[in-house]
Amino acid sequence: MAAMLRGQQMILPCDESPEVLEALVQPGRTLCLVSDGADLAVSGNLPHLVFDSDELGVGEDVVGAPLVLDEGYWTRPDAVVLFTSGSTGAPRPQPKSLQQLFLRAQQTATAVLNADLERVVATVPLQHMYGLENGLLLPLVAGLCAVDYRPFYPADIAAVVTSRTLLVSTPDHLRYCVQSNQEFVAGRVLSATAPLSQELAAALEASCSCSLIEIYGSTENGVMATRKTASEAAWTLLQGLGLQREGERCWLVGGGQKQLLSDRIECLNDGRFLLQGRDQDLVKISGKRHSFSALTRLVQSIEGVEDAVVFTENDDYSRLCALVVSSVSVEQVRAGLRRKVDPVFLPRPLLRVERLPRNKVGKLPRSALLAALADARKVLRRGHKEE
Structure with a gap:
C-alpha cells in the first residue's frame, strides 16, 4: 500500500x-x-x-x-511482479497491473462472499498470488476488515475465527485442523494452492459448521473459478470469464485478455468444467498412464500416512520417487500402495521423512523436494534403515 x-x-x-x-x-x-x-x-x-x-x-x-492513482500507474502492466511457486521448476516472474488485480478481486468477492461476513483471516502470506488476492485485495474491494495476524497452529486458527470470518487457507493447513480434532466456527472457508479431496472438504464443513469453497487459480491467471468441493466436482467460472478451446489447448478469456491454461479441461454443457490434470502431471511408463497428483492422493489415503508426495528426479519420468510422513513402516506403505496401483507405478525409492519441505502456502518447490530426497538417502546410507 x-x-x-x-x-x-x-x-x-x-x-x-x-x-x-x-x-x-x-x-x-x-x-x-x-x-x-x-x-x-x-x-x-x-x-x-x-x-x-x-x-x-x-x-x-x-x-x-x-x-x-494516476491512470498510467493503474494500468501499468508490471506495477506488481509476483513469482510462481517453483513446484515445476525455477520460480518465474509474473507481472500484473493494479487494474487486473483489483478487477479479479471484485469478481472473486461476488462469487465467494455473503452478507454475514465482516472480516478476513488468512493463514497464507500475502506476497503470494492466492494470499494477495484473497487475504488483502478481496477485503479491500468488499469493505471487510483484513486481520493483521497470520495464525499457524489449529488452536491459533480456532482462537481468531468467528461465525463472521472468511478463513483463507490451504488443504495442508485444513488437513492439520481435521487431524488435530480442532473444531471452530467460521463464516466460510476458502481453500487453494493444491487439490482438496471431497472427504476433507466434508470433514471440514462438519467441524467448522460452515461452507467451504475451493478456488481454481494460478499465479499466471489469478482466481478463475470456484466450486463447493464437498458436494460437487465441476467448477464454475467467475462472472465475466470464459473458456475458448483451440484443438487440445484451452484459453481463459475475459477483461480483454486471452491466457493459455496449462491444465487439461473438459467443458460441460451447462458452462461449468472439469479439471483433468496438467500435462506436466502426466506419468507415462511402459505404455501406461497415471498422474503424479493421483498417485500422491493414493499414498496419502493409506492408513498411517500423514503426508506424502510422488515425483520424479529426472526429466524422462522413468523412475518415480516418494517421500512419506507416516506412523507405519515403509514396507507397510508400499504394501498398501501395491494393492491400489499397477506395479510399474510403485515409487522406487519410497523413503520416510519427518516432514515434507512445504513452503508457506503448502506447496513443494522442486528444488526443495530434490534436496529432501538426497538427505533421506544419506540417512539411509548412514545405517538408519527403514523398518
Missing part, C-alpha cells in the same frame, strides 16, 4: 531466502527491501527498510484524503 501511494513498482518474491532476494538485484534496477521487522539475512547490495506498523498508532489516519 505504501508503494501504491508513491506510484512505485512492487516486487513480491516467492520467499525471503537470501538467495532469492539477491537474485532480484540486477544492473540498472534500483531496489529497496521493505519488511515488517523479520530477521532477514541480506547483503549490502540490497538496502533494507524495516517497517514497524506499531509506530503509526492505533486508529491513526495514514492517508488523509481518498487515494487517487
